[in-house]
Amino acid sequence: MTGKRLKSKLDAAVRAYTMKSDERIKRVLSHPNTLTLFRVVAVPIVVMLMIYPNRAFTAMAAFLFSAAAITDYLDGYLARRRGLETTLGKVMDPVADKLLVSSAFIMITSHNWIPAWMVCIIIGRELAVTGLRNLIAGEGEDVSASWLGKYKTGFQIAAIIPLLFHYPYFGINFHQIGYFFLIGALIFTVWSGADYFIRFRKLLEM
Numbered sequence: 295m296t297g298k299r300l301k302s303k304l305d306a307a308v309r310a311y312t313m314k315s316d317e318r319i320k321r322v323l324s325h326p327n328t329l330t331l332f333r334v335v336a337v338p339i340v341v342m343l344m345i346y347p348n349r350a351f352t353a354m355a356a357f358l359f360s361a362a363a364i365t366d367y368l369d370g371y372l373a374r375r376r377g378l379e380t381t382l383g384k385v386m387d388p389v390a391d392k393l394l395v396s397s398a399f400i401m402i403t404s405h406n407w408i409p410a411w412m413v414c415i416i417i418g419r420e421l422a423v424t425g426l427r428n429l430i431a432g433e434g435e436d437v438s439a440s441w442l443g444k445y446k447t448g449f450q451i452a453a454i455i456p457l458l459f460h461y462p463y464f465g466i467n468f469h470q471i472g473y474f475f476l477i478g479a480l481i482f483t484v485w486s487g488a489d490y491f492i493r494f495r496k497l498l499e500m
Contacts (some may be wrong), residue, residue, distance in 0.1 A: 329365040335392040336362040337397045340458075344401035349461050355398075356458035362394055363451045390428065391447060392420045398454045407460060407469065412480055416450070426490055437465040440493075442486035449479035 318329070336358055343355040399413045457472030
């Protein structure tokens with residue numbers, strides 16, 4: 295009986311430890327900052343897939359980019375719903391977005407699928423606004439994205455996904471669809487960038 299009781303206690307302890315471990319893993323994986331980190335990890339994979347593009351690799355890159363883009367919505371939703379909004383999250387979230395978007399645009403441009411000058415404007419704006427956001431955060435101001443910034447991100451994602459597919463599927467010209475959204479992304483990129491600098495111009499005064 296003693297041996298059976300000891301075995302029962304050990305089994306119960308193992309089950310309790312396993313349940314706690316599973317709960318910890320679920321908590322970590324569902325944390326908004328973990329989802330943000332996933333977008334950062336996705337960047338080199340998308341880049342590698344696009345080095346030697348073909349129908350299989352570009353499709354995989356497009357699906358991976360799509361999954362990473364979905365986490366952009368999920369991390370913000372979870373942070374607000376669970377009260378897990380942090381300064382780190384507010385700063386890292388747009389940085390992860392910019393890394394993912396900029397890398398995808400650069401790889402697409404490297405194959406001459408879109409004009410380089412468009413990408414230069416988009417990435418230049420992202421770098422400039424990132425510097426401004428760091429300054430804003432240092433002053434204790436709210437660095438959350440404006441509605442213009444959200445539209446900008448939406449159009450950029452809507453452009454990149456079909457541009458990554460590039461090749462026609464089922465008679466659909468994905469490249470043309472992506473180029474259409476790219477024009478919208480360019481408009482909102484410039485507009486939202488100008489809005490940021492106008493709203494926080496006082497921080498730039500010497």
